[in-house]
Amino acid sequence: MDSPEQVRARLEETGYLVDDGLAIACFLALRLHRPIFCEGDAGVGKTALASALAEALDAPLVRLQCYEGIDASQALYDWDFPRQLLHLRAAEAAGVTDAERLESELYDRRFLIARPLLQALQTQPSVLLVDEIDRADDEFEAFLLELLSEFSVTIPELGTLRAEVPPVVVLTSNRTREVHDALKRRCLYHWFDHPGFARELAIVRRRLPAVSARLAEQVTALVQALREQDLLKPPGVAETIDWAQALDALGANEVDAELAVATLGSVLKYREDAERARGLDLAAVLAARGA
Amino acid sequence: MLAADAAFLGFARALRAAGVDAGAERLHSFLRAVDTLRPGMRSDVYWAGRLTLCGSRDDLERYERVFAAYFGSGGSFGRPRHTTPPPGLRLVVRDAPPGTRTPRDGEQQVPPTAALASSTEVLRHRDVAALDEAERAQLRRLLAAFTLPGQARRTARRRPARRGDVDPHRTVREMLRRGGEPARLRRHERAERPRRVVLLVDVSGSMAPYADALLRFAHAAVRGQRTEVFTIGTRLTRVTRELSHRDPDLAMAAVAGAVPDWRGGTRLGELLREFLNRWGQRGMARGAVVVVLSDGWERGDPELLAAQMRRLHRLAHRVIWANPRKARPGYAPLAAGMAAALPSVDAFVEGHSLAALERLAAVVRGAPVETGVLGGKGADGA
Numbered sequence: 084m085d086s087p088e089q090v091r092a093r094l095e096e097t098g099y100l101v102d103d104g105l106a107i108a109c110f111l112a113l114r115l116h117r118p119i120f121c122e123g124d125a126g127v128g129k130t131a132l133a134s135a136l137a138e139a140l141d142a143p144l145v146r147l148q149c150y151e152g153i154d155a156s157q158a159l160y161d162w163d164f165p166r167q168l169l170h171l172r173a174a175e176a177a178g179v180t181d182a183e184r185l186e187s188e189l190y191d192r193r194f195l196i197a198r199p200l201l202q203a204l205q206t207q208p209s210v211l212l213v214d215e216i217d218r219a220d221d222e223f224e225a226f227l228l229e230l231l232s233e234f235s236v237t238i239p240e241l242g243t244l245r246a247e248v249p250p251v252v253v254l255t256s257n258r259t260r261e262v263h264d265a266l267k268r269r270c271l272y273h274w275f276d277h278p279g280f281a282r283e284l285a286i287v288r289r290r291l292p293a294v295s296a297r298l299a300e301q302v303t304a305l306v307q308a309l310r311e312q313d314l315l316k317p318p319g320v321a322e323t324i325d326w327a328q329a330l331d332a333l334g335a336n337e338v339d340a341e342l343a344v345a346t347l348g349s350v351l352k353y354r355e356d357a358e359r360a361r362g363l364d365l366a367a368v369l370a371a372r373g374a
Numbered sequence: 375m376l377a378a379d380a381a382f383l384g385f386a387r388a389l390r391a392a393g394v395d396a397g398a399e400r401l402h403s404f405l406r407a408v409d410t411l412r413p414g415m416r417s418d419v420y421w422a423g424r425l426t427l428c429g430s431r432d433d434l435e436r437y438e439r440v441f442a443a444y445f446g447s448g449g450s451f452g453r454p455r456h457t458t459p460p461p462g463l464r465l466v467v468r469d470a471p472p473g474t475r476t477p478r479d480g481e482q483q484v485p486p487t488a489a490l491a492s493s494t495e496v497l498r499h500r501d502v503a504a505l506d507e508a509e510r511a512q513l514r515r516l517l518a519a520f521t522l523p524g525q526a527r528r529t530a531r532r533r534p535a536r537r538g539d540v541d542p543h544r545t546v547r548e549m550l551r552r553g554g555e556p557a558r559l560r561r562h563e564r565a566e567r568p569r570r571v572v573l574l575v576d577v578s579g580s581m582a583p584y585a586d587a588l589l590r591f592a593h594a595a596v597r598g599q600r601t602e603v604f605t606i607g608t609r610l611t612r613v614t615r616e617l618s619h620r621d622p623d624l625a626m627a628a629v630a631g632a633v634p635d636w637r638g639g640t641r642l643g644e645l646l647r648e649f650l651n652r653w654g655q656r657g658m659a660r661g662a663v664v665v666v667l668s669d670g671w672e673r674g675d676p677e678l679l680a681a682q683m684r685r686l687h688r689l690a691h692r693v694i695w696a697n698p699r700k701a702r703p704g705y706a707p708l709a710a711g712m713a714a715a716l717p718s719v720d721a722f723v724e725g726h727s728l729a730a731l732e733r734l735a736a737v738v739r740g741a742p743v744e745t746g747v748l749g750g751k752g753a754d755g756a
Contacts, residue, residue, distance in 0.1 A: 087411070103417060103421065107411065107418065107425065109420070110410075111425060112410075114405055117403070122431060151529065152529050164543060164550065175553070210687060217657070218657075257618075257657070259653075259656040259657025260658065261615075264395065264429060266428070267429040268403075272424075272425055272427060274428075274431050315655065315685075321656070331482070
């Protein structure tokens with residue numbers, strides 16, 4: 084892919100719509116082999132970017148979900164102890180006495196369990212998604228930084244494994260914690276905003292081709308209006324799609340204020356938010372969108 | 375090309391002057407990115423810079439401002455104006471929550487009646503507001519020795535231990551070492567870690583006599599890893615990074631530079647809402663020990679503060695309110711904000727002296743509060 088426009092076209096073929104900034108970010112990530120660091124509210128398509136990239140590049144997606152206390156043996160590699168033990172027993176039963184050979188056999192590739200990071204290095208090409216990096220600990224960030232700058236891993240028993248074609252890396256963060264600067268410096272930083280009406284409508288239409296055009300338009304308008312309110316959790320694009328899907332499942336071709344309130348649960352997940360939305364004049368929002 | 379590079383370097387310098395941390399490594403990526411794209415195209419340069427030079431959402435606003443000022447807002451691109459924008463010039467305001475970002479200036483609040491100092495004992499028990507300069511210097515030295523670990527919680531991690539569940543990994547490894555002979559069972563148990571501590575320090579006018587001491591307390595606390603510090607006044611400022619300077623005086627200077635609303639009014643409710651929306655609910659307050667250091671003088675709507683405190687109380691493990699004025703003889707929580715907040719507070723403590731801050735540190739560590747427990751869990755009504 085030679086230009087941001089091509090990247091954008093390929094991503095759009097997979098059903099993921101991108102704006103200028105994101106197209107340039109993806110292009111630079113491919114060219115300069117830099118990770119993309121995605122921040123933004125939940126449900127704005129940070130994680131979906133990785134799967135879209137994987138599809139566009141026709142490469143497998145390797146996902147690493149971060150959590151508190153994650154460490155190298157869960158993220159990178161581990162030795163398969165039970166199998167090593169079995170091997171040892173079998174060798175013993177067969178009467179092998181060459182201890183040195185036996186030992187070197189024990190730390191063979193086949194006893195290595197590749198966790199997501201190692202998988203991504205070994206699979207070429209591949210897209211590596213490091214999801215919710217802000218949930219992991221600082222130590223893990225430092226470890227990740229090392230890996231992302233060299234794209235190589237040193238396993239004491241085996242030596243250094245290097246990715247000839249570095250994977251495309253997407254990191255996401257929900258900003259529960261400030262990620263260390265050193266890691267961010269390695270990355271291309273992209274902030275995901277909520278999309279405007281036209282783009283959001285295009286996304287809904289693309290993701291749910293079966294839903295009537297009118298319903299998609301109405302739902303998008305309602306969500307955009309809700310987002311302007313001072314909500315505890317403003318709905319993301321994911322919620323817009325959920326809502327349209329829910330209404331479609333109810334057999335609706337268009338939505339009125341009453342039906343909207345009845346299905347509010349698929350878009351607002353806090354009681355306070357739902358109450359606030361009930362106080363709104365949803366009919367006026369729908370009317371403004373044109374009958 | 376050279377001239378263009380010089381322009382980009384100047385741009386990075388202007389960004390640094392505006393407070394964006396555009397260091398050498400970032401600059402290098404920027405130049406590489408521009409080179410990969412089309413250096414003549416305005417939007418390409420914009421995005422290349424935004425993707426490589428910015429590191430957080432707070433940077434984006436500054437970036438837009440500097441970009442517009444430096445490259446001009448119109449088409450031509452070659453001749454940048456070498457001026458750093460005057461601070462405060464705001465061409466683009468990105469989705470500021472309504473009404474929360476504009477500090478109401480001139481809202482100076484006169485500190486209420488001078489302290490009736492309860493100064494009978496040693497410095498430890500003296501009210502910070504009533505100290506002279508030499509005593510303050512001594513207090514600073516004492517404050518620097520503080521640590522503020524949060525109450526311990528069990529983590530998902532396990533660590534080797536004498537008793538507990540069998541640890542298959544280490545047991546098998548031990549067996550391997552002995553050629554497969556069954557050996558001693560190795561065990562592990564859940565590790566414990568201190569909870570995150572979040573300090574919200576009121577720097578409004580009514581808290582002015584205490585702000586310096588409380589921020590120094592916060593500085594000492596930040597050295598314990600999992601502590602976050604915000605200042606509240608007319609706006610919310612995250613000062614964790616500024617406080618991470620090792621030297622207390624440098625840290626204080628950095629904070630003074632970063633906090634725009636010293637000695638203004640207090641909008642506790644609104645700022646608490648901003649804290650919860652931007653940081654708290656995403657995870658910073660979840661399971662954390664949240665300490666509010668304030669006198670509860672609320673200029674805004676106490677009902678809003680009450681609602682936000684209920685929200686905070688539902689998210690946090692423990693909410694502690696330290697009020698330096700609580701130590702005054704005859705104190706009753708009559709300030710509208712204080713009265714509204716108390717039902718959602720787990721521990722209500724003093725914060726006026728070194729001894730009181732020691733006490734506060736103990737409460738944060740999980741010590742029970744023997745007196746002055748008001749409200750606590752239960753009275754939520756939510």
